[in-house]
Amino acid sequence: MNADTPIVELRQVSKSFGTQAVLRHVSLHVRRGETVVIIGESGCGKSVTLKLLLRLLRPSSGEVLWDGRSIAGWSERQLAEERLRFGFLFQMAALFDSLSVYENVAFGLRQNTRLDEERIQQIVFDRLRSVGLAPGIVGPKKPAELSGGMRKRVGLARALALDPEVILYDEPTTGLDPIMSDVINELILQTRRERGVTSIIVTHDMQTVRKVPERVVMLYPVARLQPGEPQVIFDGPPGEAFRSKDPRVSQFVRGEAGARLKELSALARPASPPLPRRDHDVPTLIPPPTPETRSPPPTGFPYHPFDATPVRSWTSNDSNSASESSCWRRWPPSDG
């Protein structure tokens, strides 16, 4: 293995769930120390790509390589050992509900090492502090007692506990307020700076795309690709993504829905003319009330209780009616 060997690589990988193809002949490599962001529409296979990279899912065809070695024939034991080189921050953090925050962060250490409890505590406290959480306060809490941002940070602390070489982030800022999103972005940058880890981030957050990566990869949904067209439609620096001439890329990173809206409205166009609406087109048996047939509201009630239409017709003899076009004027009209 030389220095240029990708630390993780997908080679012509396809993945289907039943009859639904999610990935089609996708090739992707990430070099050691690189920070790569994967973007694309919802359902285009970004999270599936992350899970394939960690072998949480098996590819339908193609190869996954770690350090240039294909993992296809590896035993579960070998996979479990090698997986410890990776940390995974799940979309909703995936903290274990039944364990406290401390136990969550300590889980990997207890499961895979023979460290004594004192050393485990040092590591857990260090990781919680590194994501900006006070171990004494947060440690004993259950995940259900934490806010979304805190859960993500605990998830990151748990992913960092075993000092991974690669961290996979699945939508790390989704569902967080802008400030907390920026906190998470800064934590990703800080982790890369301090630990020199390789980072692969799946996100929809363009702030993350601008700020964090060295390289952006964009996937396009299989269902909307032309036959033979590659699913990776962009692979380059973030600046180029924003200046891309490919409208699929530039519209996505700028959040412009114009072309997509046209496609959606074409799909939603009804096959047959709409049925007539009853209230407009079909005569009803009981005609709507006219000013003559409408009964006045009860005396003394301050506002007309049934209707939001102006009540001028009832008060057409009122000298003030011309100025009282609002339906919210008082009833009955004042004499003055």
Next chain:
Amino acid sequence: MSGTLLTRPRATLIQALGAAVLSVVELVGDMALFAVQTLLWIPRRIPRGHVLWPVMYEIGVQSVPVITVTGAFIGMVLAVQTYEQFAMLHMENQLGAVINVSLVKELGPVLAGVMLAGRLGGAIAAELGTMKITEQIDALTALGANPVAYLAVPRFIACCLLIPLLTVIANVAGMASGWWFSVQVLGIDSHFYWFHTEGFVAPWDYWTGLLKSVCFGGCIAMIACHRGFHCRAGAEGVGRAATEAFVYSFVAILAADFLIGTWMMKLYHALWGVTPL
């Protein structure tokens, strides 16, 4: 898409029947493979205490009240139902024999098993199903833990060890309540009640009942864990997993009861040459 749906030929009765049979075979085969996988993990990695004890507490200790009440009512219902018939034959003093034989051999294990299938099967499937859809099972794998070893094995061990104990509790509660109702309400002599019980309830009956409850425990754990691991997304998926865990466990309990009852009777006949009571 819609065109495809409209033009799809309707399945004939034979095709529908074949598909149903195939799905059942597939389900049973998948469960069997899951069971083998779980059993293979037991000697490879015995669950640690901090993982096993909470599961045993939840499955064992938390089930004691409900299983005691179940057992107590089974005993009293048996007394009520059998008294009339025995009284007509002037054999009411032998009520203890029929109540206690039915309890330890058949009704105690089966009804306790059914009750625990509802309580534990649903709870285990819902818990593991929720873990599955919130990616906690993926997180276990990512952190180097095998989900079957970490989640299914402790539950299997706890169910196999504790459901027989819970069945014993149900039996004791049923025997006590049946005796109390027969003596205090129906006016049967306590001495004859126990005298006939001793004459009819043999250790073989206890062991048959206990063997059944061990098998029921294993079935409940395997089925509930399997359904939890194969839970589909959303609240509907979790609800379906919990329901399936109960229904499949219930069917498995009845099937196992029939098979074990038949085999144990044949074994008794082979060993002692007579048919047990």
